[in-house]
Amino acid sequence: MQLWLIPILPLAGFLINGLFGRRFSKGLVNTFAIGSVVLAFLWVLKTLFGLGGMNAVYTEHYFTWIQSGALTVGFDFSVDRLTAVMLLVVTGVGSLIHIYAIGYMAHEGGYYRFFAFLNLFMFFMLTLVLAANYLVLFVGWEGVGLCSYLLIGFYFDKKFATDAGNKAFIVNRIGDFGFSLAMFLIFRQFGSLDFAHVFAQAPAAPVGLLTLIGVLLMFGACGKSAQIPLYVWLPDAMAGPTPVSALIHAATMVTAGVYMTARSWVIYTHAPIAMDVIAYIGIATALVAATIGLAQNDIKKVFAYSTVSQLGYMFVGVGCGAFSAGIYHLMTHAFFKALLFLGAGAVIHSLSGEQDMRKMGGLRDKIPWTFGVMACASLAIAGFPLTSGAMSKEAILLAANHHAPWIYWVGVFTAGMTAFYVFRALFMTFFGKYRGEAHPHESPPVMIVPLVILALLSLGGGFIKVPDFLRSVFPAVEAPESGALTAVAIAAGLLGIALAYLMYVYKPGLPDAVANGAKGLYTLVYNKYFVDEIYDAAVVTPLVEGSRVVLWKGVDAGLIDGAVNGIGARAKGIGQVLRLAQSGNTRSYATWVAFGSVLLIFLMAVLGGLR
């Protein structure tokens, strides 16, 4: 079926734009960048239709990549229904965001560079999704990390952007360390890294080992999908251009961790403790990130924490055994969160770069289209009935209730907070009086059209019943439908919306009063629980100081330098003697060489070395 064509198309776009884009006109850059992604999308559609039901895993082997001892890794791609969902989300949302970026990036420098990186990202993301073994997946995994780094630091002349890029890269490395360890263990236990092979043998493996593998994989997923304790990079990653935030840091790359854990479901179902770890991490992240999101003033930061929180939701789904619900939420989240970011991007674009919500307001009439789509997305994320977000969240919460009721209640609470801060952002941006100085203007159609498409998907995307579609992939979860529980979740969302309306539209003075009233709590939340500072004090500073004092002053300067200097001093001493032989005259050296060879031949010939 030529699966390789799917990732190769964006790669071709990357190569063409990356190598020659500097000389191309913007139109030509667009043609290659967007054309390659749209073609990939179309090819995905054709492939999936060609494959029909996809009840079995369809695999293509291209070449043997690594063969070393017992390790044989082929460069293989495979497609099943899970992959199909991911492929559609990645290429579909990716295409829309690419189109949107034409308008958004129109006035930016490094136009071709941006699209080249974006295409490269698509290549790695598709490789990740299509991979038929852990190592190829890891290639995509690292590749998307690289592209994320490059695109966060896209404005490389700004220090905070490059710092944010470095932070994302380093934090991800910590997670990748766990992933690598998990791969070593998998190879050690199963002798292969192929999904099919590993999952076939996983049920027979010792539970302790599976738990360890699962936790380590989850550690990797924590890095990529911004879960506690490694979520700190994602909010900073908003330093990149907004389409990047939408594509990489909301819709696709950060969901790679969810995809990977869902892909490894066989391991997790046989390691209940690892599953619990996922669920606990997920719900904790959802809650913590949501609380931080309450107090953010940067519109992109709000959505960044919202992303972290929603990713937590997905992990709750996976951790509660409702893998399909997690993927379901992954898809709907891709729609509405991409839309939120793109809408935010449109707002920022219309305000010529302003990101602080305190300097917005009243934009409802000035940019009505943007407001409309943002409202759709907000409704979806807040869980308004019948929107996509409501359906997927409901599926997760039902599974959570089945697994452990307290997770459900925390989830509901979080859902309320989500609704609150999202509508807080909406109200602060679009309602009230305009508080900034820029002159807002509506975005060009090339940006609006993708937004409208995404808005429709946000509202109606829930009717794409992913859990039904994935029934053949994952084990069924027998979470009973419960009208009461659904109602509670929806009520929480509505309550959050109402509260936001009360505080930011009806009585605008109220938030300050609340902040003053609970000053300590507010400061704590506003400063993101001082997590960055804690990491700094707990990890970074000891590491730096330890390196300075112990490794540098002690080991390096004392031990190694001492030894080296000692050897040097001895050599110098010997050299003082030997230098008498060095006349500096080349010909005398030559004579010595000749003398030496005579001696050697003499030894060989006369003393019997020869036959």
Added chain:
Amino acid sequence: MDSFIVISLIKIFVVFGALMTILAYLQWVERKLIAHIQVRPGPYRVGPHGLLQPVADVIKLITKEDLVPPYVNKTLYLAAPFLAITLALLSIAVIPFGPKIQVAGYQTWMQLTDLNFGVLFILGVSSMGVYGIVLAGWSSNNKYALLGGLRSSAQMISYELPLSLAIAAPLLVSNTLSLRKLVDTQDGWLWNWNLFHGFQYVSFIVFVIAAFAETNRVPFDLPEAENELVAGFHTEYSSMKFASFFMAEYANMITVSCMAVLLFLGGWVAPWPAAYGSGYVPVAIFGVAGVITIWRGLNPRRSRDRFTFPPFGVVFLIAAAVFLVPLLQSALLPLFWFCAKTGAILFLFIWIRGTLPRFRYDQLMGFAWKVLFPVAMLNLLATGLVIAMSS
């Protein structure tokens, strides 16, 4: 064994004599041709149509004062022209002019000696050819000569690479290093020639261009660019020593022309098999030429044509008749085709000299390294690929 030596000696004398005559008359042909390109008569005084001009030139050169400047490095100064002419004539030794023939009961090849690595031999000898010029330039102790020598050594090293690469491609096609077998593989029809084999015309073009540079011919005659370097490396030479360089240049021209014919144009093989009447082509040519000449002699435009044209007409007709003698046909027909093809290439040399201006030095080197070398390299690669695929 004895007969081998005798036959070889006879062949050496025949080839040497013929070659020297051709060298002398090639000069006449060149002067005439260039004159006609430039719409002037050229040598006309000595003999009919200047036909005795080469003889006069030889006499002049021999009788001139043999000058050895006092400031030269004498040994090398004397050795250089000797080296040049020796190396130029050496490669003729392995060039076959025709197939095996039978003379008075003895069978022999129309070739002085055959080496089964003949192509390598010619490459080696031609790579040594540069020394004559370089040493002449250096030993003259003259800055123009030195510059000419330097230029020529750089130029010849540079162009030797594309030349060798261009030679290698048809060798791959023919799968031999022996010049005889090379011709055998091109037997039959026109399209069996290596020139028409796939895209070998690229090699041919590269070969011809590089050959022009190797022989220091226009447009690559930088070593003797007279308006910059007086006369280049042979500024300080006169008399027979000068003539040696002169002859060496023409001998080299003939060698590379022969190489081009052997490598690309099927050597002594006729363009189509004798069964289809290729054997009568020389008869026709000489016959028609003879008839026309006689007719023009009988109806002269200029009064002297009445005396000069008819003898030539008779000579042509006799030549036509000779080609009809069956006994001689086996030897003469291949020789005719070989000479005709070589003559065509030599004509190309002269034609281009009359047409093109000279390169600038940096253009010359840039062309060798940036155009010719990559083209030759890619061509060789492609040829190798094609042959590897098809075998």
Added chain:
Amino acid sequence: MDLILFLVFAGLAVVAAINVVVQRHPISSAVSLIAVMGSLAVLYLLLGAEFIAAAQVIVYAGAIMVLFVFVIMLLNAGGETKAGRSFVASLLGVPVLFALLAMLAYSTARIYPRDPEVHFGGFRGGTAEAVGRALFTTYLLPFEITSILILIAIVGAIVLARKELE
């Protein structure tokens, strides 16, 4: 016949090699060295190494030595002045050389108490085909590495030659 050839060209090689060493001016040495190489090429032919003989002429005499001559002409530095300063070289040089020659001769004599005879045509494995076959099968890796070596040499030569005087 073989003996005559050997004697002529070995003699030529030795004489030319002596000339390489004793000539004052480098260009005379270079010309003599070319003569050595040419004679050796004939001896290679005698030993059945026709490809190597051709390569010897084309590569050694036709390319490397042209480079030498070229550089000598370019620098035009003139002959060598007489100013021996190396104490060791002048003191040890001649005895060491004779010792070297003696040792080599002694070893050769010891290894070959009964000489095998060399005659032209005694070894026919040195054709271009045989050499090429060995080169592209058994010795492919060294061959490829050689190409890298050449590349490095080209780059090195260009870098060195371009270096401007500070």
Added chain:
Amino acid sequence: MMGHVPLSWFLMLSAVLFSLGVAGFIFRRNIITMFMSIELILNAVNLTFITFAYQRQQVAGHLFAFFVMVVAAAEAAVGLAIILTVFKNRGTLNIDDLDSMKN
């Protein structure tokens, strides 16, 4: 067997050329001449390779000679470039003047 050459004569010739090369290297002061002496040494070695190839009736010796040639070519390119640079910087080709390593 008249007219045939003993194998050891080739080796003797090689030894003579080798020693002459060493002599050139030791006694000459011009860098270029010293360099040419090295080429002479390499040629001598090549002769032994070819001779042994004849003796053992194996083509391997020829390949060694071939590789020696390639290395010599590379060496000549780099070496002559170095000589050019040295001459540009020092204005001399006399090896005895190039003793900055001393002291």
